[in-house]
Each structure stands twice: as C-alpha cells, then as structure tokens.
Amino acid sequence: MTGLPIQPVPGGESSGDPSEDAFSFGPDNTPYDALGGNEGVQRLVETFYDMMDCDDRFAGIRSLHKPDLSDATGKLYEFLSGWLGGPQLYVEKYGHPKLRGRHMPFPIGENERDLWMMCMTDAMNACEVEGEIRSFLDARFAHVANFMRNQEE
Numbered sequence: 001m002t003g004l005p006i007q008p009v010p011g012g013e014s015s016g017d018p019s020e021d022a023f024s025f026g027p028d029n030t031p032y033d034a035l036g037g038n039e040g041v042q043r044l045v046e047t048f049y050d051m052m053d054c055d056d057r058f059a060g061i062r063s064l065h066k067p068d069l070s071d072a073t074g075k076l077y078e079f080l081s082g083w084l085g086g087p088q089l090y091v092e093k094y095g096h097p098k099l100r101g102r103h104m105p106f107p108i109g110e111n112e113r114d115l116w117m118m119c120m121t122d123a124m125n126a127c128e129v130e131g132e133i134r135s136f137l138d139a140r141f142a143h144v145a146n147f148m149r150n151q152e153e
C-alpha cells in the first residue's frame, strides 16, 4: 500500500481493500450521496467529535487533539466530503491528504485505533447510518484507521 486513496469510488484508484468490490457505489451513486450529501457528512463529523469530547471512554484519543476541536472537525468534514465521492474540499485547500504522515506526530497504536473506531461507530449509530453505506463505512474506516497505526505493539 503506497498511500491513502482519495477517490474510493469506481473510476478512481483502488484502495487495495478487497471489501470495496462488494459495493454498488459508482459515479451516479456515490457514498457521499448515500450518507446524505453535505448535511449528512457534516452531521456525522460533528457527532463524532462531540462524542469524543464528552465521553470519557475516548479520553485516550481526545487528549491527542488540541483543546479546541474546530480545526479537526472542519478538516475531517472536508476530507470525508472528497473521500466519499463529493466535492474535494480538503484537496483543494491543502493538497494531497498524506493522512498517514499527518498522523505521525500522534502515537497511534491498537488502542487508539480501536477507540477511534468505537467513537465513529457510536457516531454512525447516533446518526442512524444504515444499510449499504453503513457496511461500506464500517469496512473503509476500519481499513484506514488500521493504516494510521505508527507504534510497535
């Protein structure tokens, strides 16, 4: 794996994640649309960071972030918009995400990966993300979160 795929939908680069092939998403039926477009992405990201901020179970990853979560919230929203096949807001502003490199300053091991996934799972539950888009996001988030690890266990 050489880097993060920024175009997960068919027609883009493959992520190397075999689970991707099982989904029916394409240029006329993007994960972005299935999640509810701009509003759906915004809602998911805000819920995710609200939960990380308020729930002590996530203290282990909350503490890696700045006290003010607005930058992180805005950037995850911009990133997910493009990553799901919607407007490439992040790339237009910051260039290639180089997500793994940008996470290098933060120690991410299995524990942090699992906390991130748990927080995102709770956020998806709260936003009632269901059906094919849910299976897609479960697989894709797990894949990327695992790729973010940078600690020997």
Ligand code: HEM
Pocket: 061, 064, 065, 066, 071, 072, 075, 076, 079, 094, 099, 102, 103, 106, 108, 112, 113, 114, 116, 141, 144, 145, 146, 148, 149
């Ligand atoms: C696996 C556990 C993860 C941890 C512990 C983690 C932690 C962090 C931290 C501490 C920041 C800096 C935020 C700030 O400015 O205060 C950050 C930024 C970011 N994270 Fe994560 N992250 C994880 C996984 C992910 C995943 C799976 C994604 C995408 C699906 C993601 C997307 C981003 C983005 C887009 C940024 C902004 C990067 C930038 O431009 O600076 N992260 N993350």
